[in-house]
Amino acid sequence: MSEWTWEWNGYDPAGERLRESLCTLGNGYVATRGAVPECRAGLVHYPGTYAAGCYNRPRSTVAGRQVVNEDLVNLPNWLLLRFRLRRAEGAWGSWFSPRPHTLLDHRHTLDLRRAMLTRTFRHRDREAGVVAVEQTRLVHMGDPHLAALRTVFTAEGWAGEVEIESCLDGEVINGNVHRYRALDRHQLSQVRTGALAPHTVWLTCRTSTSDIAVAMAARTVLAEGSAASSELRQARHRAVHRLVVPLAPGRPSAVEKTVALHTSRDAAISDPLGAALDRLSASADFPGLLNSHVAAWERLWRRAELQVPGRSGRVLRLHLFHLLQTLSPHTADLDVGVPARGLHGEAYRGHVFWDELFVLPYLNLHFPEVSRALLNYRYRRLPRACRAAAASGRAGAMYPWQSGSDGREESQEWHLNPHSGRWLPDHSRLQHHVGSAIAYDVWQYCEATGDTEFLHTRGAEMLLQIARFWADLADFDPGTKRYHIRGVVGPDEYHDAYPGAARPGLDDNAYTNVTAAWVLGRALDLLRRLPAWRREELRDRVRLDGDEIPKWEEVSRRLWVPFHGGVISQFEGYDDLAELDWDSYRARYDDIRRLDRILEAEGDTVNRYKASKQADVLMLGHLFSPAELRRLFERLGYHLDDEVWRGTVDYYLGRTSHGSTLSGLVHGLVLARARRADAWQYVQEALEADIADVQGGTTGEGIHLGAMAGTLDLVQRGLTGLETREGALWLDPVPLPALSEYGFSLRCRGHWGVRIRRLSGRLEIGVPDSEESPLRVVLADRAVTVAPGETCTLVVPAEDPGG
Numbered sequence: 001m002s003e004w005t006w007e008w009n010g011y012d013p014a015g016e017r018l019r020e021s022l023c024t025l026g027n028g029y030v031a032t033r034g035a036v037p038e039c040r041a042g043l044v045h046y047p048g049t050y051a052a053g054c055y056n057r058p059r060s061t062v063a064g065r066q067v068v069n070e071d072l073v074n075l076p077n078w079l080l081l082r083f084r085l086r087r088a089e090g091a092w093g094s095w096f097s098p099r100p101h102t103l104l105d106h107r108h109t110l111d112l113r114r115a116m117l118t119r120t121f122r123h124r125d126r127e128a129g130v131v132a133v134e135q136t137r138l139v140h141m142g143d144p145h146l147a148a149l150r151t152v153f154t155a156e157g158w159a160g161e162v163e164i165e166s167c168l169d170g171e172v173i174n175g176n177v178h179r180y181r182a183l184d185r186h187q188l189s190q191v192r193t194g195a196l197a198p199h200t201v202w203l204t205c206r207t208s209t210s211d212i213a214v215a216m217a218a219r220t221v222l223a224e225g226s227a228a229s230s231e232l233r234q235a236r237h238r239a240v241h242r243l244v245v246p247l248a249p250g251r252p253s254a255v256e257k258t259v260a261l262h263t264s265r266d267a268a269i270s271d272p273l274g275a276a277l278d279r280l281s282a283s284a285d286f287p288g289l290l291n292s293h294v295a296a297w298e299r300l301w302r303r304a305e306l307q308v309p310g311r312s313g314r315v316l317r318l319h320l321f322h323l324l325q326t327l328s329p330h331t332a333d334l335d336v337g338v339p340a341r342g343l344h345g346e347a348y349r350g351h352v353f354w355d356e357l358f359v360l361p362y363l364n365l366h367f368p369e370v371s372r373a374l375l376n377y378r379y380r381r382l383p384r385a386c387r388a389a390a391a392s393g394r395a396g397a398m399y400p401w402q403s404g405s406d407g408r409e410e411s412q413e414w415h416l417n418p419h420s421g422r423w424l425p426d427h428s429r430l431q432h433h434v435g436s437a438i439a440y441d442v443w444q445y446c447e448a449t450g451d452t453e454f455l456h457t458r459g460a461e462m463l464l465q466i467a468r469f470w471a472d473l474a475d476f477d478p479g480t481k482r483y484h485i486r487g488v489v490g491p492d493e494y495h496d497a498y499p500g501a502a503r504p505g506l507d508d509n510a511y512t513n514v515t516a517a518w519v520l521g522r523a524l525d526l527l528r529r530l531p532a533w534r535r536e537e538l539r540d541r542v543r544l545d546g547d548e549i550p551k552w553e554e555v556s557r558r559l560w561v562p563f564h565g566g567v568i569s570q571f572e573g574y575d576d577l578a579e580l581d582w583d584s585y586r587a588r589y590d591d592i593r594r595l596d597r598i599l600e601a602e603g604d605t606v607n608r609y610k611a612s613k614q615a616d617v618l619m620l621g622h623l624f625s626p627a628e629l630r631r632l633f634e635r636l637g638y639h640l641d642d643e644v645w646r647g648t649v650d651y652y653l654g655r656t657s658h659g660s661t662l663s664g665l666v667h668g669l670v671l672a673r674a675r676r677a678d679a680w681q682y683v684q685e686a687l688e689a690d691i692a693d694v695q696g697g698t699t700g701e702g703i704h705l706g707a708m709a710g711t712l713d714l715v716q717r718g719l720t721g722l723e724t725r726e727g728a729l730w731l732d733p734v735p736l737p738a739l740s741e742y743g744f745s746l747r748c749r750g751h752w753g754v755r756i757r758r759l760s761g762r763l764e765i766g767v768p769d770s771e772e773s774p775l776r777v778v779l780a781d782r783a784v785t786v787a788p789g790e791t792c793t794l795v796v797p798a799e800d801p802g803g
Contacts, residue, residue: 020045
């Protein structure tokens with residue numbers, strides 16, 4: 001395999017769901033899993049298609065309770081195309097279905113450069129003989145409403161016919177995630193089908209509760225010559241085009257299926273069906289679509305240049321590919337957030353969590369227009385967040401832990417433990433630190449791009465309302481003379497209550513409190529920096545009381561951060577928990593990543609133990625450079641030197657089960673600075689998380705987009721120490737021997753294509769020729785200015801495996 005291709009050889013039913021996720025093709029508007037075209041959804045295959053932001057909210061009865069869940073909708077299956085063979089003067093054979101004993105030389109090839117999935121195989125039919133089949137598909141990056149499938153049949157040593165059934169199938173459900181099987185999985189209603197001679201069938205439907213209209217139109221034609229017969233059929237839930245194509249020995253016959261998709265959420269259309277039919281009629285043939293599709297991807301790859309040698313580089317390029325398929329420049333035109341599992345499956349129901357915290361650092365420096373659109377998704381839901389805060393008796397904005405169409409809290413109230421079969425209360429909605437993540441994203445985007453217009457308007461409103469929420473949530477304790485934030489859940493997620501407590505939530509989660517203090521400090525900085533007229537306008541718009549600002553200042557400096565034994569406590573009372581016998585559980589179970597489920601099935605609870613699902617305190621080292629983290633603690637009145645931080649890192653390393661793909665990523669980045677000798681183990685785990693499906697089957701339900709984007713950020717920011725602030729590019733390279741050479745380009749404050757390249761012992765910074773001002777680059781021990789059209793080479797410390 002080359003650095004641009006991934007191959008899967010043979011046919012392994014047990015591995016198909018994973019391969020389908022990794023072979024998903026998309027364009028930021030829609031994506032289709034890499035399922036084989038001839039199969040409908042079943043135990044082996046799942047041909048899901050998802051449009052960004054297309055949600056539905058069915059009601060279900062689960063364990064005697066009425067529950068409502070919003071889901072990303074599995075749209076009608078456009079991919080379906082099956083075939084059967086017959087020799088001249090013979091009877092038709094069976095419809096082809098993949099089986100290991102009839103498949104010869106079966107291979108899938110994912111071409112990242114051209115964003116194509118090619119499948120080749122030879123099928124031995126008992127009646128006809130052997131036929132070679134090559135199928136190539138694309139989901140168009142130039143025109144986001146188009147997709148295409150080309151199938152080439154070649155008879156080996158016999159003559160006859162192939163009958164092809166090309167279908168739009170509306171008889172689909174949301175069935176990708178087995179543990180959701182107790183929920184109502186029917187999302188589509190009012191399915192209608194039709195035909196438009198000579199080559200087109202169409203299908204329309206509506207989502208059952210959100211009432212989004214969906215329309216597909218498909219054109220299926222023989223690339224050269226004409227079919228022996230062609231028939232358009234329509235059934236209640238399926239539109240079918242059947243063709244009979246003559247086959248001659250050794251002579252390829254190609255069938256091209258082109259599909260157009262529109263929904264009522266689209267701009268600049270009259271109605272979805274009319275738009276789909278119109279777009280399909282104007283579309284090119286397969287070669288023409290392929291040429292324009294590849295050209296669109298060439299433009300993307302130029303903007304997202306990444307050079308890392310070896311296996312790591314191949315994996316990083318695959319991660320970048322899936323990021324760009326989920327969040328492309330087309331996303332900038334949509335009202336959508338960052339789906340945690342991409343547009344690749346139905347896990348987490350397609351919801352938006354805090355994953356933009358791991359995604360935007362990369363996008364900011366390559367596709368800032370996409371970052372801005374994702375932040376606008378949050379801004380449009382600011383009124384809903386303010387209403388949520390008011391409903392809980394708080395001021396400001398309380399953003400939901402899980403968001404979907406309209407910004408209400410989508411976190412489930414009950415979740416199923418597949419180990420015990422029991423439905424348990426779900427308190428993850430207490431992860432209010434999502435608000436701090438949004439504020440961080442706003443600030444980082446504006447620092448990277450210099451977009452003061454956004455910072456002074458929409459960004460400022462979000463920042464101030466999130467700060468207002470934290471200031472109101474913090475309670476003053478005369479005993480400690482400190483402010484405390486109680487009743488929350490931190491990034492760890494395992495701990496959602498104290499042992500035996502009647503109420504959920506924990507007090508003074510360190511990550512929550514420190515990031516809340518950071519938000520308050522940034523909000524105060526912003527108010528001071530705003531022009532006087534804008535400051536007054538903003539005060540009036542958000543009704544900012546004059547008495548609030550002094551309290552913000554006080555809370556930002558006096559929030560409580562718990563410590564024990566010279567390390568930062570994950571939350572108040574953490575040191576009182578019992579130690580877990582990690583060796584015993586590792587010996588008893590093959591995988592203890594989901595330790596919470598294991599303990600609950602045993603009648604125990606993880607709340608009793610010093611055991612974390614993923615990085616919690618250490619997330620502070622992921623967000624903030626060592627210098628900024630020290631300043632944050634100093635502002636709060638605490639001393640945080642390298643010794644305390646290293647001790648904290650060591651303490652939690654042995655108490656984390658890594659039940660999230662984000663955990664290895666965060667540990668890798670933190671250890672790259674705190675303990676380099678151990679960093680590579682975690683970096684490797686982050687790189688391989690989805691490819692190796694380390695979570696044991698979850699990747700087949702959708703890739704982990706935050707972890708994939710985070711590995712790109714690990715190279716771009718973690719290894720370089722890159723920060724964009726004060727109008728300059730700040731670098732503090734980390735010598736990590738296993739990733740000692742790399743290169744990438746980025747956009748920085750008006751400069752397109754700034755090239756950064758790390759080679760042994762030196763760092764090269766090239767600024768493209770333009771009319772922009774010179775770029776100021778700041779390192780730990782020096783500052784340089786690089787003029788447009790120049791390249792600066794700096795000597796940096798050589799690699800050292802210690803640390």
